[in-house]
Amino acid sequence: MAEYPYVIVGGGMAADAAIRGIRRRDASGPIAVFTREPFPPYQKPPLSKKLWLDLPTESLWLSQWQRQAGVDLRLNTPVVAIDPVAHTLTDRRGDQTRYGKLLIATGGEPRRTFGESPAIFYVGTYLDHLRLWRRLNGETRQILVVGGGFIGAEMSAVLASRGHQVTWAFPQSGPLADRFPDPVVTHLTAVYTSHGVTLIAGQRVTDIVDTNEGVEARLETGGIVRAELAVVGIGWTYATDWLSQAGLQCQRGVLVDAFLRTSQPDIFAAGDIAEQNGHPLMPHEDHAVTQGYLAGQNLVGPLTAYEHQPFFYSDMFHLGYEAVGTIDSRLDTVIDWVVPGEEGVIYYLQDRRVVGIVNWNVWDGIPAARKILQYAGPIDPGDLPGRIRNR
Template sequence: MAEKRYLIVGAGMTAHAAAQGIRELDPRGSITMLGAEPHPPYARPPLSKALWKGQPEDSVWLPQVAAVKLLSGRRATSVDRKRRRVTDDRGETHPYDKLLLATGGSPRRLPFGGESVVYYRTLDDYRRLRRGGKRAVVIGGGFIGSEIAAALSLDGREVTMVFPEDGICARAFPKDLAAFVTGYYREKGVQVLAGDVPTAIAETGAVRTRSGRELPADAVVAGLGIVPETKLAEDAGLAVRDGIVVDTQLRTSDPDVFAAGDVARFHSEVLEKEVRVEHEDNANTMGRLAGQAMAGASVAWRHVPMFYSDLFDLGYEAVGEIDSRLTTVADWKVPFREGVVYYLRDDRVRGVLLWNTWGQVDNARALLAEPGPHRDLKGRLPR
């Protein structure tokens, strides 16, 4: 029997986990990985967390997977599903029996500033920001913006944050918690300019805002979210809806083509909606399962991903739908310092924010799986 040919487009955490998943079941098949970056697979979370707290840079490299042919600095440009081959930007073709699209996403960009703005996502972005000067302007007050602003401040930089929302992580946290975090950042020395937006970057490097401010900057970094990299899938005629649509076996509309990680859109039974998740747990867990499915395993994707963050000496873990537009119920042990925030839709818990509360992720997942209605949530977690 001929050895199976596996092709993975992407060389990030999802791709690495998929290669591991394949090798768990198929030690002989050929695995080729096409990666746009010039690096082998590495962990992304330390780029905005541990590396700024003294962890060495070489700790980010992920362990090698046996007999994987990594082609770095390559971008896939087309998928020929009929002939089962992918062409890259050097004109070379790569055949496959099973294909995984782990293409991730591209940072949302400002309509100005060009290459003077660091759109923080990659190891090279981290290295560039490390070389930056004393004054940093962080554009964006969400997940990445809040992390990198804290990291830069801990590194001794003079940090200014500017974003249109009323407070840091206002799209995720309840209004009172977002207000507390915003004040907390100011106490830590970060200049927080909420309710303002950048409009231009001057020749001096300063950031100009809609309110008329001019913010001196040696480094400008933007954390504005990502746009899923779906063009390859779209051009190949696969189903795409703000991500590549996959079923519970992580197959696209072509049963020989799989998708996983940031780019994959799936139906969540627990949340009762289609979602796309851009965090480490999803990348690793979904990637491994996709690899196993490619190798012939019968799988069912029902995982509820979690994510986590460090904000100075505050920290949290979160499960499910963390959206401030939902109804929220807070159960504080110490107000804004330790407790749990529940997010409800249709009288059912859809998300749990574990604020400086640890070891409760599995219990939070179990709560999300309950049918509801959820009336009295005080004291439900931790347990």
């Protein structure tokens, strides 16, 4: 039986960062990485952004650690069982591996609500995007994008930018209306429509079926939308049943303490699947990388608490933003425009305290935003304009 002092289950950005964290404190201890994907670790954010525009594919790969001695990468090798008492895991082939410390960094899978079909594309991995790219085959297509979150917004934008005829259906009253105040939603509506995107707002897709011409989507109001293919981004699921069977406490994800330890000794979790102190799961790069790096260090020791406040970002046509904290359109907001709709800062307030900030086409302002969020007292909304600016 193979034996490693450090084993990582999962091959994403959190896993890559964890390897760097381990190497920060242990330069030579052997590491095994088990991943269900056929590819080594890669960047996920560009998949629904620049990869479709101008980013070379080779820029995706997080390959720097692969050249390091002592890292055994097991591609196409998902782990199916863990024995915390024996400190062993079993992979799909039935092979067992003994670990000293184990990190769960398996991330999530796209929610596949509408079943499997050659004309339905759930875009969560590089393989998913590669399959879609091959289907498009350089031709202009009629595409239905389903889902009102980050994936839906970004994929609608990049596919329209590539000349496809895009219809975007989502349950919110406008683009990202659950996150942004009305003036921003109104501007986004104008931007998407100016790029030829047909918006179907306030409509939930209840089913998608194959037709001879492509797909037919049924709306909850009874309407029907036809397209050649559908791109679906309606959230994530997290495989925790096999972890629960190993005795790890799970809710939506795997429960961890401040040091990213699970309920079983010598087993840690990080990234999208790690659920800490009742906070919602956060499938974003900064969280995965920062938490994964710390988890790697904690596998070696000494333990350090995870106290980072992660930010997230997105791009839609010429618009982009970086955000930190609670971003919810039901909160009170203060919009500090430099150029209305095009550049500014959105502050989210609860009980006169700033709880979230969006830097809208304003860059490198997250450190300043975090300082504002750290202030615990009430704030006069009139004091906010001008606090964060492009430099």
